[in-house]
Amino acid sequence: MAKLFRIYHRIVRCIIVTMKNTLSALILTQNSEETIRATLESVKSLANEVVIVDGYSKDKTIEIVHKVYKVNKVCKVYKKKFTEIGKQRQYGLKKCTGSWVLILDSDEIISSQLREEIRLKIKNEKLKIEENAFWVPFQSYYLGKLLEHGGERYHQLRLFRREALKILPSLIHNKFEIVNNKIGYLRKRIIHHSYRSLKQIFNKFTDYGIRMAKEKYYAKEKSSLKKIIFYPLHMFWARFIKDKGYKDGMFRIPLDIGFMYMEWLIYISLFIFNRKKLKIKN
Template structure:
């Protein structure tokens, strides 16, 4: 039986601090690494090439488009997508290696272990997260706009047991840099979709987001990080809708 080939693909922008750890965590599992670089100003491209990755430069025009471009460059039978701040554990690597040898599925959902400010979050709505990240290359396609891309496959989808480690926010400064970027994309997408700004809706949604994360999702059990995450999540909603308001405001001027 021929061993299926697995390609890792990553879309990246200024990820010199984390890219090497991500790629090295897949060593021995993947046969090829594809990095689509969005005009990084740091050593992202250099590090990727040093580790043997095939690098493509492409201006970012939405997560779905960027990942579809990356997927089109994959030569392996299977495509594994990771972000630069994610890694595979040895147990997950072995599970993937065994699973792709003989499976009827076209893709696999993988659970996530999310880390916030250096510590794993066991609650706060982050403990049951999973995403479709491993797919048969020819059966997969991304859909969506600037944000919230979805990966669709032709065929059935299975579930893996071991988790991807996600080190998304190592500091508060990093969180707010990402918040500014993602809220702008989200507001622009809502604006393009014709979504109107509603102050009563925002006034209800912001406290609900905090209470959902901190109480309903048991963020209180994550200690101070749970409180910070719930507060930041509510602030994310506030900033996103204020940016939407400003887009409509500029149009009316």
Template sequence: MLDQREKISALIITYNEMGYIEKCIDSIEFVNEIIVVDSYSTDGTYQYLNNHPKVKVIQHEFENYTAQKSYALKQATHDWVLFLDADEVVTAKLRKEIKCKARKESEHCAYWFYRKFMFQNRPLRFSGWQTDKNYRLFRKSKAQFAKEKIVHETLIVNGTSGILQQKLVHFCYKNYEDYKYKMLKYGRLKAKEAHKKDKKFNYLLLVFKPFWKFFNHYIIRLGILDGKKGITICYLNALGDFERYKELQRLGKKEKMAYFLVKS
């Protein structure tokens, strides 16, 4: 049978990813090129990537996740793109499935991946993540990132999509401070996104939304079954929502101050 497999470009964006990026790169050495766009890391990530014989690393100033990923997408040489986060790992079984799907006559032009979340080196089975899925494999010619989303970026696909059976391993939690920083950063970016859409701050959302996020993930979505891991993850996810509305409040005050200064 004629081999219809096409070449694959793997893309990753990074900032201070030592401890994660090594396993990610090792798991994708089967692709035809690996391109990493680094946001001027200070922990040795850039040096590690720059010395890796199979990696092309480009430093590019970070504006937001969508802008950074859109820039990375433009660097890909091949049409089939495997776009990973630096803390994700492709298993041997998933590798076979990816190679099987990246073909000239593939049934779909994009594929969703379910993810297996890891709390350090232990599985996180619930806590709201059990149904999480993301686009990770797609044709560059058939997809683009929605410009209005600056965090939890959205891929717009011109064609049909499939779902892979094997899960991508996601090492979401290195340590408490690392995950807290990540959630606070996401919260602030979500606030900027909301502010651009003229969403207004109110105290009800500041109180209710973080409480609901914790209750929903810990009770309804069974974070309680993850034990202490579940409490930690659900609390920090709720903290991200709290930061989101605090930042929205700050942005609103800043806008009003600028308005009054212009008027005066």
């Protein structure tokens, strides 16, 4: 009888621990058919739940999701018109039920090393975790080539306890509030295929430039001839020279020119918004 009781106790304890350490992967999608399969496959063996917030994709994004995840209890898809990244993630976070949440974009992949690191961090019952969130390093690729310099080695806050974080409104950048501000760092990287073709880069930077101009407009920032002319030049200098982007090779020059274009678009758009005093719609 005592032996049966001990077995029962261990089973109950395992169930409780599992409930405490469940992980929800929150992924935003919008016309992401090119990359979403790899993203989903990278979290399939890690996440207990996958929550997708789709901005009404017109391609095969959702069809691919259903092919990868055939069990609806694991993968849940919600439709929400995309207005700003903060609102999409706020909405998605409310749908998550895991004790921990991992935020991903549809062009990001969890490496096998990071997958194991996350598993050891949050699913090890013997490891007492004081942190409420973790900064995760990124590894960016441009046209399939790894970038090591020029602002492409960075961290983002992507893994956190669901009850310990609040997502703030934001048109483009991640903004969070963390309970007790207990934040740690993970060592292994998220693989980010952000720059896949010159056309995709141009469309991405055009979208980002206009959205960042809106953020600055709402913040009452003013544009000027100096910002329109010199900020783009400084952007190229900072990425390619100061932050040693040249060490990656000359092949990345079009990318840094793209960042230069985005910076110019921000301030020329801001100038137009301020001049016409437009009531901007998201």
